[in-house]
Amino acid sequence: MNKVDTLIINIGQLVYFKEPIRKIDSNNTVILENAGIAIKNGKILDVGKSEYIKSKFMSENIIDAKNCLVTPGLVDMHTHALFDGSREDELEKKLSGIDYSEILKSGGGIFKTVEKTRKSSLEYLIEKLEKVLSKALYLGTTTIEVKSGYGLDFENEMKLLKVINILKEKYDVIPTLLAHIFPKESSKESYIDMFINQLLPNVARYNFAKYVDVFCDEGAFNLEQTKLIFKEALKYGFKLRMHADQLKYIGCSRLLNEFPIGSLDHLESSPPENLEMIAKSNASAGLLPASMLAMLDDKKPRVEYLKNKAIISLGTDYSPNSPMISMQTVLDLSIYYLHFRPIEALAYSTINSAYSLGLNDVGTIKVGGRADLIIWDLENINQLGYYWGYDRIKTLIYKGKIIRTQDN
Ligand SMILES: [Zn+2]
Structure with a gap:
C-alpha cells in the first residue's frame, strides 16, 4: 500500500469544478458521494470513492469527514487589505445620508487612510496585514489577492508592495499594483508620469506584482488615463x-475591446450590452456584494446578463470603507442579494476566482493541485447557503496541513 501524509475518508459529498464555470453542468461539475482524498507533500495525490482511497493508500494521519460536505478552499480575488487606520466614523455619516464627496471634503475618506498609511513603518504594516490575512485564512480563504493603492507616491506604493511580497512566504497572497486615485499634492499628469516611468519599471524589476489594476471611474482615472497605464503596463509584461x-x-468596461483585461470588477453601473460583451469574452466578471451593500445606495449589477454566460468571480473588496474579510459571508450575500444558487456561489468563489487571478492549481481538486480543502459542518452543497450568516467550517486544510479543526 502506498503511504501518504494524510487521508480524508468518509466524505459525505465532495463538490468541486473541473474548469472555470459559465453554466453548471455534469461535464464541468463533480458531486461525488462517499468520497476520499489522498494528500502528499501538500498536494492532492488521488481522489475517488472513500473505499477505493482506503484500499489504495495508508497514512498515520487519517481525517474522518463523518459524512460532511468537502469543497476546495475559497479564493478572494479582490481586496484592498493593506492600510493603516480605520474609518468607523464615516458609517454614521453615510447612514445619515452624507455624500462621500462631502466626507472627502471634510478630510475623511481615502485621503485619511493615505495619510495614516504613509506614516506607518514597513514592520507595522506587515503586522497589520498579517492580522487580516490570518483572519481570512481562518475563515476559509486559502488564496487572496491584495492591492496597493494607499501610498499614492513612489516610495509608499513600493513599501506596500514590499509588505505584501514579504507575507507571500506564509500566505498565498497575490499582489496587485493599483492605480487607485490621484494624490492631493500633485497634478494628475505628474502622478501618471510617476506611475508609468517609476512604478511600472521598478515593480517589474523586483517582480513585486503580477497584475496592474486601474480604478477607472468618475473621480478616479478616466478612459484616456486608463488606456495610457494599460498600454505601458503591457510593455513590462503585467497582466x-x-x-x-x-x-x-x-465607458470603462468598453476597454475590453482594446485590452486583454483578465478581470473587470464591480460592474454596478454597466449597461446591458457591456455585460453581454463581457459574458462573451474570456474575462472574469468580478462581483463584490459586500462592497455593494456598504455603499448604502441599493445599486447592484444586472446579473441576469451575466448568469449562465459569463465567468463570474466573487471577492470581498475588503477596504477601509468596508472591512469585511469573510468569503463565507460573500458566498451568503451572493445567494441572498444576487440570487445565485449555492453551487454557483461555490463555483464563483473557488475555481472562477482562481481563474480571475490566473491560477490553475487552486480553487479546485485535482491530482497535483494544492491540497486546500474545507470540511464543512454541513451535509451537502444545498445546506451551504441554507444555513448562513456564521462560520460553518469544521476542519480547514491548507497546503495539506490542518489549520483548524473542531474535532479534538
Ligand atoms: Zn476595489
Whole structure:
C-alpha cells in the first residue's frame, strides 16, 4: 500500500469544478458521494470513492469527514487589505445620508487612510496585514489577492508592495499594483508620469506584482488615463485587471475591446450590452456584494446578463470603507442579494476566482493541485447557503496541513 501524509475518508459529498464555470453542468461539475482524498507533500495525490482511497493508500494521519460536505478552499480575488487606520466614523455619516464627496471634503475618506498609511513603518504594516490575512485564512480563504493603492507616491506604493511580497512566504497572497486615485499634492499628469516611468519599471524589476489594476471611474482615472497605464503596463509584461463601472458608467468596461483585461470588477453601473460583451469574452466578471451593500445606495449589477454566460468571480473588496474579510459571508450575500444558487456561489468563489487571478492549481481538486480543502459542518452543497450568516467550517486544510479543526 502506498503511504501518504494524510487521508480524508468518509466524505459525505465532495463538490468541486473541473474548469472555470459559465453554466453548471455534469461535464464541468463533480458531486461525488462517499468520497476520499489522498494528500502528499501538500498536494492532492488521488481522489475517488472513500473505499477505493482506503484500499489504495495508508497514512498515520487519517481525517474522518463523518459524512460532511468537502469543497476546495475559497479564493478572494479582490481586496484592498493593506492600510493603516480605520474609518468607523464615516458609517454614521453615510447612514445619515452624507455624500462621500462631502466626507472627502471634510478630510475623511481615502485621503485619511493615505495619510495614516504613509506614516506607518514597513514592520507595522506587515503586522497589520498579517492580522487580516490570518483572519481570512481562518475563515476559509486559502488564496487572496491584495492591492496597493494607499501610498499614492513612489516610495509608499513600493513599501506596500514590499509588505505584501514579504507575507507571500506564509500566505498565498497575490499582489496587485493599483492605480487607485490621484494624490492631493500633485497634478494628475505628474502622478501618471510617476506611475508609468517609476512604478511600472521598478515593480517589474523586483517582480513585486503580477497584475496592474486601474480604478477607472468618475473621480478616479478616466478612459484616456486608463488606456495610457494599460498600454505601458503591457510593455513590462503585467497582466491587467480593472475596477470598472462602479460609481458611474463612463465607458470603462468598453476597454475590453482594446485590452486583454483578465478581470473587470464591480460592474454596478454597466449597461446591458457591456455585460453581454463581457459574458462573451474570456474575462472574469468580478462581483463584490459586500462592497455593494456598504455603499448604502441599493445599486447592484444586472446579473441576469451575466448568469449562465459569463465567468463570474466573487471577492470581498475588503477596504477601509468596508472591512469585511469573510468569503463565507460573500458566498451568503451572493445567494441572498444576487440570487445565485449555492453551487454557483461555490463555483464563483473557488475555481472562477482562481481563474480571475490566473491560477490553475487552486480553487479546485485535482491530482497535483494544492491540497486546500474545507470540511464543512454541513451535509451537502444545498445546506451551504441554507444555513448562513456564521462560520460553518469544521476542519480547514491548507497546503495539506490542518489549520483548524473542531474535532479534538
Ligand atoms: Zn476595489
